Amino acid sequence: MEFDVVIVGGGPAGLSAAIRLMQQAKAAAKELSVCLVEKGSEVGAHILSGAVFEPRALNELIPDWQQQGAPVTVPVTHDDIYLLKNGQSATKLPGFAVPKTMHNSGNYIVSVANLCRWLAQQAEQLGVEIFPGFAASEVLIENNVVKGIVIGDMGLDKHGQPKDSYVPGMELRAKYTVFAEGCRGHLGKQLIKHFKLDEGKSPQHYAIGFKEIWDVPAAKHHAGLVVHSAGWPLASDTAGGGYLYHAENQQIVVGLIIDLSYSNPHLNPFEEFQRYKQHPVISQYLSNGKRVSYGARAIAKGGLNSLPKMSFNGGLLIGCDAGTLNGAKIKGNHTAMKSGMLAAETLFNTISNADEGGQDLTAFADAIKNSWLYDELYRSRNFSAAMHKFGTFWGGAFNTLEQNWFGGKLPFTLKDNSHDYAQLKLASEAPVINYPKPDNVLNFDRLSSVYLSNTNHEEEQPCHLKLANSQIPVSVNLPKYNEPAQRYCPAGVYEIVQNENNEPQFQINAQNCIHCKTCDIKDPSQNITWVTPEGAGGPNYPNM
Template sequence: MEFDVVIVGAGPAGLSTAIRLAQQAKTAGTEISLCVVEKGSEVGAHILSGAVFEPRALNELFPDWQKMNAPVTTSVTHDHIYLLKNETDAQKLPNFLVPKTMHNEGNYIVSIGNLCRWLATQAEQLGVEIFPGFTAADLLIEDDVVKGVITGEMGVARDGSQKDSYVPAMELRGKYTVFAEGCRGHLGKQLIARYELDKGRSPQHYALGFKEIWDVPAEQHQQGLVVHSAGWPLQDDTSGGGYLYHAEGQQIVVGLIVDLNYSNPHLSPFEEFQRYKQHPVIKQYLQGGKRVCYGARAIAKGGLNSLPKMTFPGGVLVGCDAGTLNFAKIKGNHTAMKSGMLAAETIFAALQQDKAGADLTEFAAQFEQSWLFDELFRSRNFGPAMHKFGSFWGGAFNTLDQNIFAGKLPFTLKDETVDHLTLRPAAEVPKIQYAKPDNVLSFDRLSSVYLSNTNHEEDQPCHLKLADAAIPVSVNLALYDEPAQRYCPAGVYEIVEENNQPRLQINAQNCIHCKTCDIKDPRQNITWVTPEGAGGPNYPNM
């Protein structure tokens, strides 16, 4: 199938790209063929974000979005920020000690999954074709130019044979292809390597973000309240922070972000999240409530220093596939949308000039002249400061940088250490004792995965590929007590005994597509590839 533009991923970046392209075509009175391919069973099924939403890009995309009934209705009313000193004590920070980027006046508490469903409706009304349940499994490259993508086959058995339900792959060809797969997109990863898009850049840095939705008693609910925290339970060189947002309908979203540059292989980000909910500052809002949804997703947080060249012959990377998130704000949806809109404007101009397959060099200039670049530039020191100086002194530096110098200090901090190389040998660091779940505030992995509505066709090839099947035991278990057992938030990886010998078991059906294994494996031995279309989580409103 041939299109003018093929877009991979129906998240905020991909849908904004499609909408902006369609809007320009409508204004110019020309026709343009657009398709969006989405691996989730429906638009929004694989979308997970906090989320406090800054409407800046939405204002540009649809100035009258409020009249159009966009699901952006819960205004932030109060910001509370705490330094959690230990499991019981906390210090609420006054506003003047908080970086301005963490203030949320004018922002909204939203479900980005529901916002994407709304954006998809707007896109379809503009003539965009959206194909949910189809994966972009491979790149289509000819003469070193990206010509589109190849969808994944359906109905392939674990042994590689074709089942009765077999559906062959399709070529989706485009004059330009936009990659909006989200953080650590598997095609984006290949493109960055093939075209050396990250040459001269700092390595990308990542975090693992958890999220739960709770129904809570009315007396504990304060619609519009935003709570952020730093400190406990994350200690030593483990940075990150927690959040708790009072959404509409007597629901609270709560989560923890754990930076993936941690060094203790005994650390379990999932268990740290369970501990986090026991802190009195958080517990006061959740007790007596009921957990109704769970999910987790990796976050690209390197910012401007780690941003690769976003264009290559025949296409462009947008949103978290490139890493446009502003970690100083803990927000990436408005930046993803803006990156997609800039890509759309560059591509539309190229199509009007009857260009196809060129490297969209004009995009770099448009990007650098936009508020997106300015925002990322002002926040460039935030992450490196936290990594170099820790949560307390890093936070103090960032308050000074943002509140006094507006992000324009005459130097740039950098973090050149790759996240997967930070683990120390298990024998050199203390083990961490985690309490058993109480099934009131804390839970186990499998009951959590159940709430993510995750499912994969069991009889299909495993989508978690090992480059060397021996490494999990010979290297990772021997040196690091196989950290995959702990960093995976879904219980995918287990060490089991077989004939009195340890073996790595991969429970691929549990996978919630967070991509943490692809990022944190110390030997980069695991590669995440797309499973059969529509597999994975089915988030209702994350």
């Protein structure tokens, strides 16, 4: 099938690009064929975000979004920010000690999954063809030009052989292809390497973000209240922080973000999140509540210093596939949307001039440079590096000083040129962390949590977690790092088990995978590659 533009990914960036393309085509009375493919079972099924939402880009994209019924209805009423000293005590920070980027007046508490479902409706009404349940498995590259994508085969058994339900993949060809897969996109990763888009840039840096949704009694719910925290349960050399947002319908969303630059191989991010909920600042809102949803996702947080070149022959890289999140704000939805809108404007101008496709649209870089998106990322360029270099407390102090006194325009740029996966100490050199057993009231085990993510994969299909060398987990990672995949995976995908000879064996439970991409990022041997499983597999988040 052939189109003018193919967009990979139905998140905020991809949908904003699709809508803006068709808005321009309609205004100019031009014919334009735009196709968007989404690997989730429906648009929104794989979307997970906090989220406090800044409506700046939405105001530009659909100015009458409130009249159109956008699911953006809970304005932030109050911000509380705490420094958690230990498992019992905390200090509430006064306003002057909070960076301006953390002030949320004018923002909303939203489900980004539901926002994307609504954006998909707007796109379809404009004529965008949306194909959910289809995973883009390959990039079509001919003569060093991206020509489109290949939709993966459906109905293969675990050996890669066709079953009775086999449906061969399809080529979707386009003048231009836009990649909006989200953080650590499978194809985006390949494109960055193939076209050397990250030359001269700092390595991308990542975090893992957890989220749960709780139904709570009316007395515990204060719609619009935003709580952020730093410190406990994370060690001083582990960057990250927690959040708790009072959403609509007597629901609270709670989560913890942990930078994947952490050094202790014994650290278990999932268990750190479970501990976090035990702190009185957090548990006061969750007690007598019921957990109804769980998920986790990697976050690209390197910012401007790690932002690759976003154009190449025949295509563009947008949103979190490139890394447009504003770390100092802990927000990436509005920046992803803006990158998609700028991409659409660049594409439409090019295609309108009878362009046959295949160019390197370098004008996209100029469009970004001249926008508020670049200004935001520039002002926040030091955030990630400061947190890594100075730790949570002093890094936070530096960020507050830079944002509140210098407006993000200090006359120097901090950089962190290390790789997150290379930061682990040897297991023998790091303290073992003993985590409490789940009480099934506030803290839970991984498998019961995965159940709440509605994760499902066709059982008889090729494993989508590829090992470059099947021996490395046991021969290298186990003796050196006590195989950290057992702990950093938030879904219990990886285990060390004993085989019939009572020898350690690496087991992959691919059925559990919630597509967070942490293994692809944090494996110290860089031996694991995440690829797309069969379309519609993975989590089915109802309103994350």
